[in-house]
Amino acid sequence: MLERAFPGLLRAAAGGDETAFARLWRDNHPPLMRYLRVVAGDAAEDIGSEVWLEVARGLRRFRGGEAEFRGWLFTLARRRVIDLRRYRARHPVSLTGEAADLDRTSGDDTAATALESMSTEAALGMIATLPPDQAEVIVLRVIAGMDTGQVAQIVGKRPGTVRVTAHRGLRMLAARLSAQAGKGVTR
Amino acid sequence: MSSPAGIPLPRPGSPEFLDTATAEDLLARRRVAPGAPAGHQALDRLLQTAASAPSARELADEAAAVASFLLVTTREEPGRPAVPRPWRDLVHWRRRGLVPRRRRGLVVGAIAAAVLAAAGGTAAAGALPAPVQEFAHVVFGAPAPRHASPLPFVNGHTPRHQDGRHQTPVPGRGNGHAHGNGKALGNGKAHGKAKAHGNGKAHGNGNGNGNGNGHAYGKTKAHGNSAQPKPTPPGKAKGHLKKGAASSSSASSSSASKKPAHAGHGASAGHGGGGGHEQAAVTEPVAATGPAELPTEAAPAQVAGHAEAA
Numbered sequence: 001m002l003e004r005a006f007p008g009l010l011r012a013a014a015g016g017d018e019t020a021f022a023r024l025w026r027d028n029h030p031p032l033m034r035y036l037r038v039v040a041g042d043a044a045e046d047i048g049s050e051v052w053l054e055v056a057r058g059l060r061r062f063r064g065g066e067a068e069f070r071g072w073l074f075t076l077a078r079r080r081v082i083d084l085r086r087y088r089a090r091h092p093v094s095l096t097g098e099a100a101d102l103d104r105t106s107g108d109d110t111a112a113t114a115l116e117s118m119s120t121e122a123a124l125g126m127i128a129t130l131p132p133d134q135a136e137v138i139v140l141r142v143i144a145g146m147d148t149g150q151v152a153q154i155v156g157k158r159p160g161t162v163r164v165t166a167h168r169g170l171r172m173l174a175a176r177l178s179a180q181a182g183k184g185v186t187r
Numbered sequence: 188m189s190s191p192a193g194i195p196l197p198r199p200g201s202p203e204f205l206d207t208a209t210a211e212d213l214l215a216r217r218r219v220a221p222g223a224p225a226g227h228q229a230l231d232r233l234l235q236t237a238a239s240a241p242s243a244r245e246l247a248d249e250a251a252a253v254a255s256f257l258l259v260t261t262r263e264e265p266g267r268p269a270v271p272r273p274w275r276d277l278v279h280w281r282r283r284g285l286v287p288r289r290r291r292g293l294v295v296g297a298i299a300a301a302v303l304a305a306a307g308g309t310a311a312a313g314a315l316p317a318p319v320q321e322f323a324h325v326v327f328g329a330p331a332p333r334h335a336s337p338l339p340f341v342n343g344h345t346p347r348h349q350d351g352r353h354q355t356p357v358p359g360r361g362n363g364h365a366h367g368n369g370k371a372l373g374n375g376k377a378h379g380k381a382k383a384h385g386n387g388k389a390h391g392n393g394n395g396n397g398n399g400n401g402h403a404y405g406k407t408k409a410h411g412n413s414a415q416p417k418p419t420p421p422g423k424a425k426g427h428l429k430k431g432a433a434s435s436s437s438a439s440s441s442s443a444s445k446k447p448a449h450a451g452h453g454a455s456a457g458h459g460g461g462g463g464h465e466q467a468a469v470t471e472p473v474a475a476t477g478p479a480e481l482p483t484e485a486a487p488a489q490v491a492g493h494a495e496a497a
Contacts (some may be wrong), residue, residue, distance in 0.1 A: 016260040018253045025252050030241030052252050056259040065308045123237040141214045143238045169212040170230060171196055174205050177233065178226030 124153040134169030
């Protein structure tokens, strides 16, 4: 987080300073891309580029602090993801039998990989096996560093709903990790 | 209770169960205690990894992002939008609508109120098209529609409303109102009313004011009764005002119509006879011809009319 440096950087970037924009980009792009990898999968790179273009266009009109800027960024990304889902729903791609098998993710395999190497990609893959709403809320809270209120504003739900959704997702993740670690889960 | 993958979830109270406080700690990236259950520790490691510092690979696109930024900002210099303003506004409107969503209700309400006020004002002024004005007259009590046929002159004076406007006869439907006003000479009112029964009545009151050295008041009443009180189709009943006197006299007349279902419509012009004279003790409610003389015709099943004339 840039904290105190943020207002000056925002002003400079809005005035066309590419160095200031690069600082903003370095600070916000990685969590944005991790979020998009969880919620949009393969389209993450394209959506990320579109979001930053929109940010560059709208930077002069933006008013607010760092938290608001991050909220704006993730809101733009979320809208793009929703558009993409709608597009895919209208234009479904039918895979052949083998391709569908190759494309299918296996939660157990991903969990095992996450436990072994625990790379960022594997951790994100593990989170992505959760139901979409739970995965999204967890990523926004943990990776984007937002509090419950901000997440509720972005996803358009009440804070209590967001909290319960996140807790359910974490419990599910903990159960899977326990099972993969071979330590029996108490029933 | 189990997860969608078939893995059983720990129940509340068991050591493996992730309580709310621990879940909030994990979401806030706070580490769990070293003695926590293995599942919690694994979850902690997973979340810490997911939120770890960015790798070089994740930042590799910085140059491309800055180039895009420069492209956009040089294209969109302040004061010179890259996209022509009208087109950009059009796109903006299409996305968000002409009116912000929160204010749409207010705008719709304001427009509806303005339309209602305009319609009401027009109806009150009697300026609506005749059928609409007629409807407004019947339903809302707006003034009746004006028609082209002028009132007959009565004793050389055009019947007027009290405010001096010319009277317009009402083609009697249910009610016919006609007001006569003799300016400076007297006031006349005539009301025509129609009812479905066979009685026709006409009342004439005439009040005359003489402006001069004296005042005169006249009042006349005329009553018309139909001879055959049958509820019948159109007809006309006439009530004739016979006499008016300053001392408030009244006279009654009988309906001349054989079809009593209709009474005449009252219209009268009254004249204060004392106008300009020293003493106008008696006003002749001269042509308080009462209800029947007005060109207003009652529609079927309309009967009573009364007239006040001065």
